[in-house]
Amino acid sequence: MYQVMIVEDELWIRSAVAEMVEAGGTYEVVAEAGNGEEALELIYNVWPTIVVTDIMMPGQDGLWLAREIFDRQLPVITVILTGYNEFEYARQALRYHVSDFLLKPVLEEELHRALERAQDRMPQFAHLRPFFVAIQHYLDKMTDMAPEELFAGQARLVQRIAEADSLQESEKIVLFKTFSGKMNDSIQAMNPSFQRLTVEGNRPESIRVHFQQLTEHWQRYYNALFNGExxxxxxxxxxxxxxxxxxxxxxxxxxxxxxxxxxxxxxxxxxxxxxxxxxxxxxxxxxxxxxxxxxxxxxxxxxxxxxxxxxxxxxxxxxxxxxxxxxxxxxxxxxx
Structure with a gap:
């Protein structure tokens, strides 16, 4: 079963689209969001294979979300819903490799055809998805790990990415930047004054030291925060x-x-x-x-x-x- 996220600020439209997606049993709606920023955060948690997003929403819109998915090279296919007056605006998303544009109000048959076309594009991400999921799995488990397990797990994950024969060097850099960015986010969540650390170069030793330092910072701030009031x-x-x-x-x-x-x-x-x-x-x-x-x-x-x-x-x-x-x-x- 393919996993789908619906991004739409109007609750009644979101519910209607979700029901159409799940009709037939081929697709499962695993998450719903009301704007692009909320959706991007959820993507890292549930890793849908397809995102169906409205184009115009308060805050960060569907075009912003499509751009973020493209720039971060996330293994997710994007389908855009758009109103007639927004269609030309939505076409800007072509540069972000959007799979389909659907004019609202969308019919169930049209939506399922778009989902089927999105399926055809999934193989291009098959080799990347396990690494993104492994990164998120580690991040999700950080609060449950003893310090030794925390540092050993981080080192294994970095080594797994660095030594993966299936990945190009540019893809490894994307994965390291994603991992680093999410760890920086977690540290700043506990200490907003923390100065983010960036990956310097792509030499194995510098990458190893970078993630070692991030893990040390995370452990230090986490202990101070959770053991207090x-x-x-x-x-x-x-x-x-x-x-x-x-x-x-x-x-x-x-x-x-x-x-x-x-x-x-x-x-x-x-x-x-x-x-x-x-x-x-x-x-x-x-x-x-x-x-x-x-x-x-x-x-x-x-x-x-x-x-x-x-x-x-x-x-x-x-x-x-x-x-x-x-x-x-x-x-x-x-x-x-």
């Missing part, structure tokens, strides 16, 4: 989420309430709970939804609203992703 901040944040899960919660809302930066909150929340904020919130909401489904008094759309989902299709997708069943299938299986 921030642990109590995250505990209080979890208690707040458990009491207010049915409300419209977001990371920016939480960081304003608890006086912590978005980056610090994301790093520490993942360490404390083992999950991202979105996954933690969704799992809590679905647990509550299952209880309400078992009670049998409310309709599915009423339960969706009661546990905090603004869209019934979104609730259905999240429920099925976490349980393997739709809400109605779950009810039938429980003989309710």
């Amino acid at each position: 921030m642990r109590q901040v995250i505990r209080k944040a979890c208690e707040y989420i458990q009491a207010h899960y049915a409300e419209d919660l977001s990371v920016p809302d939480m960081t304003r309430r608890f006086h912590i930066s978005v980056s610090q909150f994301s790093v520490l929340f993942k360490k404390f709970t083992g999950r991202s904020f979105v996954n933690y919130l969704n799992e809590l909401r679905i647990r509550q939804a299952k209880q309400l489904l078992l009670e049998g008094e409310l309709k599915v759309y009423e339960i969706s609203e009661k546990v905090g989902f603004n869209s019934l299709p979104h609730f259905n997708r999240v429920f099925k992703k976490l349980t393997g069943q739709s809400p109605n299938e779950y009810r039938r299986a429980m003989n309710v």
Whole structure:
């Protein structure tokens, strides 16, 4: 099954596109975003094979996202949705190797033809994808690693990239820059005054020293941050989420309430709970939804609203992703 991300600021359009994508069972929507910046961050977490993005959105738009995917040489195929008045603007994305342009409102048949054409372009990224995924896997596990494992894992990953016969030298440089950039981002999340370190040249020794230094900085700042009062901040944040899960919660809302930066909150929340904020919130909401489904008094759309989902299709997708069943299938299986 091919994995797809939908990027669209209008929730009802996003839900409609997601339903069309998943019709037929060939494609799975693994993430949704409301603007380009949010989408780029999610790409590094879920690694979709195809991104379907609107062109005009608040903040960073679809053209910006297409350019970032192209410049960073990410192994992702981009399909753009555009309104009639935006079509010429959208055509600028041709230079970023966009696979297709679809005029809104898009028909399901047109969308699936575009997804099939995107599939044809996937082999060009097949050799790169495992390395990008390995980098993200390491970054995701950093907060769970003992210091010895942290340094040994980083060294193995750097060596794996450096010695890969399947990669051209230019591709190795892209991977090292991606790895370095994400580590710098993680360090700055904990200490905004940190001066970023850049990869100097492509000599194996200089690359080894560069990542050794980044790992040392990360370990130092992480220890100082997590062993302090921030642990109590995250505990209080979890208690707040458990009491207010049915409300419209977001990371920016939480960081304003608890006086912590978005980056610090994301790093520490993942360490404390083992999950991202979105996954933690969704799992809590679905647990509550299952209880309400078992009670049998409310309709599915009423339960969706009661546990905090603004869209019934979104609730259905999240429920099925976490349980393997739709809400109605779950009810039938429980003989309710």
